[in-house]
Amino acid sequence: MKKTLLLGFMALAGFTAHAQLPAGSTAPDFTATDINGNVHHLQEYLDQGKTVIIDISATWCGPCWNYHGSHALKNFYNNYGPNGSDEIVVLFIEGDGATTLADLQGTGGNTQGNWTTDPYPIIDSAQIASLYQITYFPTVYRICPNGIVTEIGAQNAVNLKNSVQNGCGQMLTGAQNNAEIEDVTLNLCDASTPIDFNVNFKNYGVNAITSGEIALKENGNAIATASISSNVSTYGAGTVSFSNVTINEGSEYTLELNQVNGGAPFDGPLSAPKTADVTVAQTGNNNSLVVLVQTDNYPGEISWRIKDSNGAVVANGGPYQAGPGAAGAGGPDANTTKTHNVVIPEGVADCFSVELLDSYGDGWSLGSTAHGIEVYSVGTAEPIFDYTAGNFGSNVTLNAAFKTAGILSTDNDLTVSKFAVYPNPSNGVFNFSTQEAVSVTVTDLTGKVVYTAADINNGGSIDLSQLQTGMYIAQVKGQSFEKTEKLVIK
Structure with a gap:
């Protein structure tokens, strides 16, 4: 993953007072609930004769994200876990007590990306991390059915199998034709x-x-x-x-x-x-387009291209200005919206593809805002194409993204009012990306007004954490637009 943080070594003083659990120790038992509400009891798994692999990591940790991105645990889980022969257990333990669900889902401000894409359970528990006396992230433990725990490091799926068979004496059969x-x-x-x-x-x-x-x-x-x-x-x-x-x-x-x-x-x-x-490509009402690119925290790595049906590039942008941080993080072009005016020649009624590129190879996936691309036809309030980006690797091609009608706009003002609210769902705090000041009126599903605010500018937020979890309706008004948003509080 991008910009491996040296914070793989623990910066939390509460853990550094402990020594790592020595090999051959008896694993401390625990019962914990994962982020999906499922309960996991370590001793119960061991009593079933299953080896348990626990990966204790933190959402902000670069080396942890590298290991997550290798999909070693996903591969092992799908072959030998519940998605396969059901002989082993894999648990991901989020070990930093300051981590939020938004961080785990990749929308928070203290995360390397979305950690919930792999199938094994995720348990947010600094208590388990403390129980296992970890001194750095990631720490990967193997717990044999006899309860003996050993740190084995961040291994690939093949070596995980060998570790279970050689270290625990549990012969794994796996799944065939899976x-x-x-x-x-x-x-x-x-x-x-x-x-x-x-x-x-x-x-x-x-x-x-x-x-x-x-x-x-x-x-x-x-x-x-x-x-x-x-x-x-x-x-x-x-x-x-x-x-x-x-x-x-x-x-x-x-x-x-x-x-x-x-x-x-x-x-x-x-x-x-x-x-x-x-999906069927939408057709713009004219060939005068506005492309809005929502950058991530490393704008010097991202670029994009629009291609016609013959594969010829008709528009492109980026890479943008790299920031002053490590490996180009931050700066004025990071976590912002870059606007590009694109005119397809008159008479060209075609179907276009959009290609997103990342020179580092981890997509547009890091930062405090949503990342992606939108294409507007001038004079329309909604995009004719939009894509929310994540960790797509080095590139992703989105075929049949949109079509053009073949005519030019008579409007010389190639601008689009842009508004977005994120994260959504959230824990109650909603951030705003807007090109003009807006007012917000929030009602519950019965129509009762529960919150109002005025003059919210770009980067502003509202705090609804005092409200109960559930869905609410926000009426957003700016000088040039009105919009209805559904807000979900988790």
């Missing part, structure tokens, strides 16, 4: 032209996948199949291609593994059908 289809979005320029698209999958089984078949179903009926023909090793990724498929906008589409290696796929959560998200 594959998962990744999330699929079918981007259409229109709903009448057949499209070609790829579907990615990952092998979480102990054996290589050398053959298989994925079916595309429309409203439950198979309309196309694609074959797996490559050799995909354990924890490897593969791709199948569908060609000349007509997608109807009103239908529901799912992708299902018909067979893997000549037989049924592993019967587990990962083999469940995946629903495809069908």
